[in-house]
Amino acid sequence: MLSGMSVPLTLLGLLEREPSHGYDLKRDYDTWFGRGKPLPYGQVYATLSRLARDGKAIVGPAEPGEGPDRKRYAITEAGIAEVEQWLAEPAPPEPHLQTVLFSKVVLALMLGRPADRYLDAQRAAHLQRMRELTALKERGDMMDTLLADHGLYHLEADLRWIDHTAVRLDMLAQEVHQ
Amino acid sequence: MSATIEARGVVKSFGQTPALRGATIAVGPGEIVAVMGPSGSGKSTLLHCLAGILTPDEGEVWFAGQRLDTLTETQRSELRRDKFGFVFQSGQLVPELTAEENVALPLLLGGTRRAAALAEAGAWFGRLGLDGLGTRRSGELSGGQAQRVALARGMVNRPQVLFADEPTGSLDSVSGELVMSLMTRAAREQGTTVILVTHDARVAAYAGREVIVRDGAVTSLTGATPSAGATR
Numbered sequence: 001m002l003s004g005m006s007v008p009l010t011l012l013g014l015l016e017r018e019p020s021h022g023y024d025l026k027r028d029y030d031t032w033f034g035r036g037k038p039l040p041y042g043q044v045y046a047t048l049s050r051l052a053r054d055g056k057a058i059v060g061p062a063e064p065g066e067g068p069d070r071k072r073y074a075i076t077e078a079g080i081a082e083v084e085q086w087l088a089e090p091a092p093p094e095p096h097l098q099t100v101l102f103s104k105v106v107l108a109l110m111l112g113r114p115a116d117r118y119l120d121a122q123r124a125a126h127l128q129r130m131r132e133l134t135a136l137k138e139r140g141d142m143m144d145t146l147l148a149d150h151g152l153y154h155l156e157a158d159l160r161w162i163d164h165t166a167v168r169l170d171m172l173a174q175e176v177h178q
Numbered sequence: 179m180s181a182t183i184e185a186r187g188v189v190k191s192f193g194q195t196p197a198l199r200g201a202t203i204a205v206g207p208g209e210i211v212a213v214m215g216p217s218g219s220g221k222s223t224l225l226h227c228l229a230g231i232l233t234p235d236e237g238e239v240w241f242a243g244q245r246l247d248t249l250t251e252t253q254r255s256e257l258r259r260d261k262f263g264f265v266f267q268s269g270q271l272v273p274e275l276t277a278e279e280n281v282a283l284p285l286l287l288g289g290t291r292r293a294a295a296l297a298e299a300g301a302w303f304g305r306l307g308l309d310g311l312g313t314r315r316s317g318e319l320s321g322g323q324a325q326r327v328a329l330a331r332g333m334v335n336r337p338q339v340l341f342a343d344e345p346t347g348s349l350d351s352v353s354g355e356l357v358m359s360l361m362t363r364a365a366r367e368q369g370t371t372v373i374l375v376t377h378d379a380r381v382a383a384y385a386g387r388e389v390i391v392r393d394g395a396v397t398s399l400t401g402a403t404p405s406a407g408a409t410r
């Protein structure tokens with residue numbers, strides 16, 4: 001399951017594909033991003049209400065049918081811009097980013113956006129942080145070195161994941177579009 | 179700022195196999211640049227073209243305002259001896275010579291008298307934590323020690339450019355970090371430009387910036403700045 005910060009943007013990204021009901025969004029989210037931990041309905045509808053309130057999505061009239069909410073949501077221009085900005089900006093290079101990076105790559109491929117460029121931006125941000133930690137080691141004491149090494153090894157693991165993912169983007173794109 | 183060393187649209191093939199397809203890179207005085215990329219991407223070929231070891235099929239290589247790729251083999255050979263230093267992955271010391279003689283080799287080949295060359299070489303042993311190892315032969319050195327001797331040999335003629343191709347590739351991580359730390363400190367002290375080919379991000383993090391070679395072309399990674407607001 002993604003971190004709480006990523007859920008609204010991921011739902012918004014899913015809305016960019018096509019206008020959807022909350023139920024469909026929850027199903028797609030659980031399929032692609034839930035990783036065995038489904039998103040509660042309450043969170044889906046609360047998030048959609050907030051997105052509508054903030055002008056990132058618009059909500060159509062209620063439709064007849066079963067389920068708690070039969071309203072169809074559509075993304076707005078402001079919402080599309082928000083998704084684009086989130087995908088394009090590298091996340092702060094901290095260890096254990098896999099959930100954010102994973103969701104960005106899958107969403108970018110779903111939306112036909114340049115996932116390779118987003119990965120490059122993230123790679124640059126990671127390497128910059130690794131340079132800072134290396135500089136800290138060079139001028140610091142053994143305690144600084146141990147702490148910096150911990151960060152460096154985790155960032156390196158993320159970078160290797162970025163490299164492997166970059167090589168497999170074509171295959172991933174096929175899978176996402178199946 | 180004019181570049182110390184530069185490749186402009188360099189193309190290089192080996193038989194039918196293209197290694198570089200228009201590689202362009204400019205590295206300024208005293209810059210330390212990591213050249214990264216997957217295996218077979220052309221990063222070592224780029225280093226060899228920049229160093230005048232290989233001549234490009236197309237494109238130009240410039241060093242300190244001078245066209246390098248059109249020089250004769252003899253002229254390039256002299257340039258490599260006098261202006262460039264090299265550190266490779268392993269196996270580069272002459273086994274018949276002592277460590278000190280190995281370090282002095284570029285000076286001896288450049289015409290420096292033996293006593294002066296050995297004195298100059300000896301000064302590097304203390305600097306790189308190799309005290310007392312000057313009379314050993316390469317078979318009597320650990321991998322990390324041998325690589326530090328190779329580094330001393332690469333730096334002893336105070337080169338304008340040091341070319342390092344996977345310099346820690348055969349070392350464990352602690353020895354590798356020591357070599358990188360000593361290399362970048364010495365280069366910064368002497369104002370030496372360094373072209374560092376590596377696939378290892380922790381090694382590349384000793385450089386000031388990095389470029390990536392992909393499919394024979396150079397990509398610069400000056401990406402967007404991360405923003406805490408990006409995950410709103």
